[in-house]
Amino acid sequence: MTTIHSHFTAVNGLRMHYLRGGEGMPLLLLHGWPEWSHVWRPVMSRLAGRFDLLAPDFRGFGDTQKTSLQPAKDATPDALAADMLALADQLGLERFGIVAHDVGGFVAQVMARRAPQRVQGLFFFNCAYPGIGARWVEPRHLMETWYQFFHQMPWIAELVGSSREACRIYIANFLRHWSHRKDAFDAELELWVDNFMKPGNLQGGFNWYLSNHEGRMAVIEGSAMPPPPIHTPTRIFWGEHDPLFKQSWTDRLPEFFTQLELSFAPDAGHFVHYETPDRASDEIGRFFDHIATKQAKVQRMRID
């Protein structure tokens, strides 16, 4: 079994942490909230024989350096995408695939628009795309999305971090509620608490919500120009039982992704990659094997 190692490198002036393991086509694995690079380990261990897997911690998350221990708005999708492209530069990855979840999905879309020549394929487990629009805050959906506002309160890290117990209650309830199998995270729950109790990690995660607020409001209010469609080959494997990202929200995906394959991940909620890692890994592998094979053919034709 291939070993997965922790690495640190300087990116955009930040000491960035990432996990890396395996050999083959490089894949960047981009986490969500409340996650960090660790959430990709089940998928990484299954795919390390076929791909060069890199799972970074976004700024504010995991073991990547914090930009501030205070509420800050410097973790926009643009900033996180710039970090990821700089990391790829730093590691000499000219081209790569992206596997993204939740926050990572926002970042992957910015990367695909900013550097389409570098992103060979996009694989999403659910996808926060602009076509969701005002459905984020439909009155009956606010029982799901209230936290996107609560996370912007300047005192929330103090509350949730007031004790290890408070942190466990808060984080565990999201992991449970958003999972289809309610005990999916139980075995590793204390690792999650360890992670979010590290100095700055609660606020670091909440800074994503502060930073993304105006962009999200623009989508909700319809005040932003819709971004151009993405032509990169895209696979979306959307958790069938995700209570946060509703299945019906997939209706407008084709307007934003012109080369889209969509299907629903059975027996999984929000965390398809962690809840059902066998199937998630099969789907990631199949999608990027196909892209790698096509690329190899193109390269052979060029050589011939």
Place this chain on the structure above:
Amino acid sequence: MTTIHSHFTAVNGLRMHYLRGGEGMPLLLLHGWPEWSHVWRPVMSRLAGRFDLLAPDFRGFGDTQKTSLQPAKDATPDALAADMLALADQLGLERFGIVAHDVGGFVAQVMARRAPQRVQGLFFFNCAYPGIGARWVEPRHLMETWYQFFHQMPWIAELVGSSREACRIYIANFLRHWSHRKDAFDAELELWVDNFMKPGNLQGGFNWYLSNHEGRMAVIEGSAMPPPPIHTPTRIFWGEHDPLFKQSWTDRLPEFFTQLELSFAPDAGHFVHYETPDRASDEIGRFFDHIATKQAKVQRMRID
């Protein structure tokens, strides 16, 4: 100075606590969240020479018995209004005025519709009336109203009650944010923490949000028949700087209150009665003195 005493009596099968002091026309003082009877003490001490003041703790709040220590939906506006009318019966109060804030405002409206012959006047510090409609959840207002959804999470009392510190952080931030003068509650903050750390008091307050959810959704979605207008003399003294209840929301009040006097309370936010008790007491006194005088005249005419 008139003394204010704690009393207990059985109402609807619950041991109900109320503060009582003063002599004159009876006034029921109905609290909001995060409050309990205690919040009325500044007003009570100022008005006890002119009125018989009664400040009950709603079910789930203060020292009134809890119906359950678990999440429950038995604290609807109808249920709380029935408790208040039963309390008035129990104490032999045939007719009375109501002074209401926040949660108490919902309850006062039900009482005025259910027993118009008993309610001599309605005095509100802000008023959650049906005309607010979908404005509760306008996207830009969700930074204020997210808590109405968060409070329905089955684990929130466990989180906020995980320590005295967590409770203080949570409650204090509402008191500060909703006040115009940010230190208005600082001197008594530990009393607030004492209160909400009493067994069942956090969940008791949150049960209001669980119980009122469907009614609030009906108002937001416009799916409920508007209730008939209230013809009881009504005074609304709406905190000029209340960030939660916006001044502009007063526009439809005349559709729901046919005998309305509205003005804005200067130098006050959400808690007019606690933030500016001198002015609040003056306004309460003036309004109910006028009603008491008119009533006395009617009674004299009947006797003559």
